[in-house]
Every structure is written in structure tokens, then in C-alpha cells.
Amino acid sequence: MQIVLLCLMILKLTPAFAATVNDAYGGDPGCALGSGIYRHTCPEAEAIIFYWVEQAVAEDSRMAASLLRLHFHDCFVNGCDASVLLDDTQDFVGEKTAGPNLNSLRGFEVIDKIKSELELLCPQTVSCADILATAARDSVLLSGGPIWEMQMGRKDSITASKDAANSNIPGPNSTVDVLVAKFENVGLTLKDMVALSGAHTIGKARCTTFSSRLQSSSDSENIDFIASLQQLCSGLDNGNIVAHLDLATPATFDNQYFVNLLSGEGLLPSDQTLVNGNDQTRQIVENYVENPLAFFEDFKHSMLKMGSLGSPSNGQIRRDCRTVN
Numbered sequence: 001m002q003i004v005l006l007c008l009m010i011l012k013l014t015p016a017f018a019a020t021v022n023d024a025y026g027g028d029p030g031c032a033l034g035s036g037i038y039r040h041t042c043p044e045a046e047a048i049i050f051y052w053v054e055q056a057v058a059e060d061s062r063m064a065a066s067l068l069r070l071h072f073h074d075c076f077v078n079g080c081d082a083s084v085l086l087d088d089t090q091d092f093v094g095e096k097t098a099g100p101n102l103n104s105l106r107g108f109e110v111i112d113k114i115k116s117e118l119e120l121l122c123p124q125t126v127s128c129a130d131i132l133a134t135a136a137r138d139s140v141l142l143s144g145g146p147i148w149e150m151q152m153g154r155k156d157s158i159t160a161s162k163d164a165a166n167s168n169i170p171g172p173n174s175t176v177d178v179l180v181a182k183f184e185n186v187g188l189t190l191k192d193m194v195a196l197s198g199a200h201t202i203g204k205a206r207c208t209t210f211s212s213r214l215q216s217s218s219d220s221e222n223i224d225f226i227a228s229l230q231q232l233c234s235g236l237d238n239g240n241i242v243a244h245l246d247l248a249t250p251a252t253f254d255n256q257y258f259v260n261l262l263s264g265e266g267l268l269p270s271d272q273t274l275v276n277g278n279d280q281t282r283q284i285v286e287n288y289v290e291n292p293l294a295f296f297e298d299f300k301h302s303m304l305k306m307g308s309l310g311s312p313s314n315g316q317i318r319r320d321c322r323t324v325n
Contacts, residue, residue: 155315
């Protein structure tokens with residue numbers, strides 16, 4: 001932990017580079033992101049977030065993937081504004097019951113613990129959106145992945161959109177064309193899509209999300225792998241049965257996910273299609289297999305890019321991440 005905290009302390013972006021990241025990746029000029037935002041107003045913010053994420057991942061290694069996924073599902077719906085954390089109210093239906101999120105997203109209680117401590121130390125200072133982004137970064141780091149300097153300054157939304165969550169978040173059966181369209185819709189490229197798909201090197205998925213893989217009979221498929229999935233999900237009530245997205249190194253953030261794809265062992269159809277469905281995405285996968293450092297660098301770049309997606313200019317700093325002030 002001491003080495004990790006030292007990395008968090010010494011890894012700093014210059015102000016010029018921070019501005020470049022924000023300008024290049026579409027940050028809202030009314031809510032520009034930057035490093036050191038809480039240096040004076042809440043200097044212990046990152047250490048507090050790291051502490052609670054470390055505790056959660058130590059208790060349940062799957063939580064790293066869950067927190068990373070929370071940030072992803074947040075950013076794809078009207079930007080990184082913590083709208084995914086809002087509970088339903090009489091005024092609107094939140095995003096938690098949207099198809100991609102219902103009985104699927106986890107980690108809300110970890111965010112609650114972080115926010116509660118931050119509110120005691122520095123009230124209404126650190127946004128829930130910044131907590132989500134930082135928790136995602138720390139989850140990658142704690143799983144053995146790369147570290148990057150956080151860009152802070154996001155605002156929390158005052159509403160949410162179940163419809164946008166249903167339409168914007170890529171599904172597990174997506175083809176390459178659908179994946180590219182969904183990513184381009186929020187300003188991310190095909191290369192970003194492949195790099196960020198590498199987040200599936202950690203975590204689990206329910207049988208219901210890869211049921212179409214169980215029916216595959218293509219000669220190009222890994223027959224033994226498909227048979228193992230069929231056996232795992234053979235029960236009549238398999239809705240709660242989960243499989244590792246990366247069977248080889250399930251709790252380690254590495255490039256094994258891409259190795260698996262070349263072996264026909266992508267769990268989700270949207271994973272395996274990166275190799276079987278498009279020559280350009282296959283070439284990127286092959287590069288990441290040969291050069292894991294290239295994957296780490298591209299993943300960091302794409303996470304910064306995704307994390308800068310539109311923070312609301314009329315947003316707020318919520319006191320409770322589940323409700324609007």
C-alpha cells in the first residue's frame with residue numbers, strides 16, 4: 001500500500017498537459033478538469049478514496065471490476081456526472097433499473113462509504129462523479145494495472161435518464177459495427193473501444209449475458225471452451241450463475257483478455273467479435289497480445305478521454321450520491 005500511495009503522490013500532470021487533455025477530449029469549458037483540484041480544499045480526498053477501494057477489493061476482488069464498470073456506465077449516459085448513482089424519485093426514474101444496469105451494477109455501498117467520510121472532512125467539496133472516476137482508477141491499480149493522474153472537477157447531475165442508459169450503453173451481444181457506433185456517439189474511437197474493452201480482463205458476467213455463445217457451432221470456435229460454458233450454465237435457473245470474463249487471470253489487470261480472444265475464449269459475444277468480426281479490431285488485439293505495455297498506455301489514454309466526457313454546467317456537488325441536494 002505504501003508504494004501505491006507514493007505513486008499517487010508523485011505522479012502529477014503539468015498544468016499544460018492537463019489543459020491539453022481537457023481540450024482534446026471535449027471537456028466542458030464551463031467545468032474544466034484538471035489535476036490538483038482538491039489540493040487545498042480537500043487534500044486527503046484521493047487517499048480516502050483509495051483506502052475504501054482497497055478495503056472493498058481486499059474483501060471481494062470482483063469489486064475492482066464492479067467499480068470500474070460503474071464509471072463506464074456513468075460516462076456513457078450524458079457524460080461522467082454520477083447520474084448512475086441516483087435513486088428513483090417521484091420526479092424521475094433513475095438509471096439503476098435500465099436494462100444494462102438492473103441486478104447487474106455493484107459497488108454503490110462503497111461509493112456511499114467514501115462520500116460519507118469526505119462529507120465529514122470537507123463538506124460539499126468532492127463530487128460523486130470525481131469519486132467514481134478515482135475509484136475506477138484505483139481499482140485498476142489495485143488489480144495490477146496502470147496508474148494515471150486523475151483529472152478532477154466534475155459536477156454531479158441533478159437528473160438521470162433511464163432511456164439514455166438503455167440506448168447508449170453497449171450490450172453484451174453487440175457487433176463491432178454497433179460497438180463502434182456506440183463509442184463514436186460519445187466521442188470515442190474504434191481504438192478507444194478496443195482498449196477499453198480490455199477492462200474485461202477482470203470481473204464476471206452472468207450466463208444470461210453470453211447465452212448466444214452457448215449455441216455457437218462455428219468451426220472457428222474453441223469447442224472445449226464453449227463446452228465448459230455450456231456445462232456451467234446448464235441449470236434451469238442459471239440467472240445468478242456467473243463466469244470469469246478472463247478465466248486465466250480473473251483478478252489481475254493484464255493483457256490476458258486479448259490472448260483469450262485469439263484463442264476463441266472471449267466470454268461475451270461483444271468480446272469475441274473484436275477478433276472474428278473486423279480485421280482492424282483484430283490487428284489491435286494482436287498488437288496488445290504482443291505488446292502489453294501498448295495496451296496499458298492506450299488504456300490510460302482512453303480512460304482519461306472517457307473520464308472527460310461532458311460534466312453538466314448546471315451541476316452540483318451532492319451531499320449524498322444517491323439523491324439531489
